[in-house]
Structures are given as structure tokens and as C-alpha cells.
Amino acid sequence: MAPMGIRLSPLGIGVFCLLGLGVLYHVYSGFLTGKFSAFLLGDRAEDPGPGEDTVDLRELLAVSVRAAELGGLEVKKVRESNSLNEKAKGKTMEGADDKMTSGDVLSNKKMYHLIKNAFPALKVNTEEKVEADDEDAVSWDRNIPDDIKEQIKTKHVASESITMWIDPLDATQEYTENLVNYVTTMVCVAVNGKPVIGVIHKPFTGFTAWAMLDGGSSIKKRNSYNEKTPTFIVSRSHSGEVKEVTRQTFGNKTEIISAGGAGYKVLSLLDVTDDKQETADVYIHVTYIKKWDICAGNAILNALGGQMTTLKGEEIMYTGSELNKGGLLASIGMDHGVLVEKLAEKLQVNAKKPAK
Structure with a gap:
């Protein structure tokens, strides 16, 4: 008996051709987005190229700067009109009132919606609650400032790897006291939990600092720091036992x-062209602190060669919980490891003391 051959009907041939075209389309699309090569290599490409599920970090930096500035305008407007509508949200870890004003709310609304309208797929963590029906038509004009264009190259990363942290009004306590020089608005971009873009804006002086890891910056570190007898900067309203710990560790005359x-405290470590900005060598905090308070500063310090860690020298990751529970130590132009070692000795001694 002769072997039977396989015959395809016209319908079968049509289906086969469609399947083949589908495979070619996906391969071609993969090359366009830069992901097919990553697939072949078994990992994501470093820069997957433009696509629906990627974001250009240069564009995101430009949006972050604009968001901080827009939020700052709201903050300034509310303070100058003296229409704060101040209220307490609760208590801080140190027992102080956790205050909120109209400046916080309106700044948060502008900053959050500008970013979400420009990049809807991104996860944005912000200090103030955003109501589902509280929308704002604010949009990004797609303008990239010249200083960013000159320093930063296009770099695409997967949208799913990005977490943004917004602080619409840092130093609310001081804001209510009209100590406006301490006030900042901040935006941070973390990729896989690591801070890579930071923006700190001072609404009442117009000064803006931004930096991108492995990119560029609008600010730089100072020419010198005092390593032998460093000046420390600490919180005036959420200090805990920070002064006691600092003096016991680094000397009574510190x-x-x-x-x-x-934000203000991080700027004190840098070269700020603002005559109202104090200068210090080390920033220390010994109690809990929210990640939207520190992410932007962490990114800027990292980009300039500095460090921000827990008191034990651990890297702070910007995913998951909004709280950083390990305290904070920030420096640049100093031997950060030596600072951590001295603190570790002090913390170990305190841990051995019986509780009162």
C-alpha cells in the first residue's frame, strides 16, 4: 500500500500562514522594543528601548522637577495667604502632633496628578491621601529643561521596576510657624528599590536641586568637609534622643x-547657592522616618558620591513599607564607614544597659 500523504485544505493553509505572520510580528516587535535580544540572553536588556511598558528616565526627571516646582507654588500661595487650615492627622513616633495644612493637600494634588497623568502606569507613593474622585487636569508639556538635556542621556527602564515617592510639603511643623526656609517639596524615583533620581525644591527661595545616578546634577558637593570635628545636623521637632546619642558617640563638644x-538637612551637606541655607557635615536621625522624607535626598547623595544608610550602615530600600525603622546617617566627603563604626560601638553599649 502506498504511503498516505498529508494534504492541507485551503482553510488549513490560510491558518498556517496567519500563524507564521503572527510569529514574525512578535519577533519584529521584540526587536523594536529591545526585548527580543534580552529574551535570547535570558535576562532583560540594560536599556530595553522605548515601548508601552518602559519609561525614559530623562523624561521622568523632567516631570519630577516640574512636579516639585508646581507643588511649591501651591505651598507658597497658601502660606502667603495665611489660609493654612491647619489640623493634626495624629501623633508622630516621638509624640508630637503630625500636622497637615491646605498647603500639603493642594501641593500633593498637583504633584501626584502631574506625574500620574504623564506616566499612568507608575506606582506613586505620597504622604497625603489621594481621593479617587479628586482628579486634576494638570498635564506635562513634554518640555525637558536645557540643563537636563545637556547632561542626561535617554535611558529606558521597565515601568514595573519603578516606585516614586512624593513629599508635597516637607517640614510642615515649621511651615505652620512661618519658618519657611526649612520647607521643601521633593520627588524621588527608585528603580528596583534603589533611589536613582532625586529632586528637592525650596518654594520660598526658588532653589531646586536635582541629580540622577550615573547621569548628572544641578548641584555638587562642597569643596571641603570637617572630618576631625564634624558638625551634625538633626531634627528640631522629631529629635528623639539624637543629641544625646551624637554627643556620647562623637564627643561632648560636638x-x-x-x-x-x-530635605533641608540633606541640602546642608551640599554646595547650595542660597545664603539662607546652613551647612553641616553629617545628618543623623535615630528614630523612625518616612521614606518620602528621605528618598530624594538619598538619590542626590548617591549620585554625588555620598551615602545615606541606616545607623548600622545598611542600604535603605524604597519598596514595601513607608517606614524606615533603622534610623539614618547621611554624609558626603567623609569616611562613612568610620562614622558607622563609632555609632555601632555606642549602640552596642546602650543595648547592654538594663532598661530603666
């Missing part, structure tokens, strides 16, 4: 500056 706002 100079300590009390200031409001985590």
Missing part, C-alpha cells in the same frame, strides 16, 4: 545644628 525638614 557642634549640633537643629533644623526642620529632611
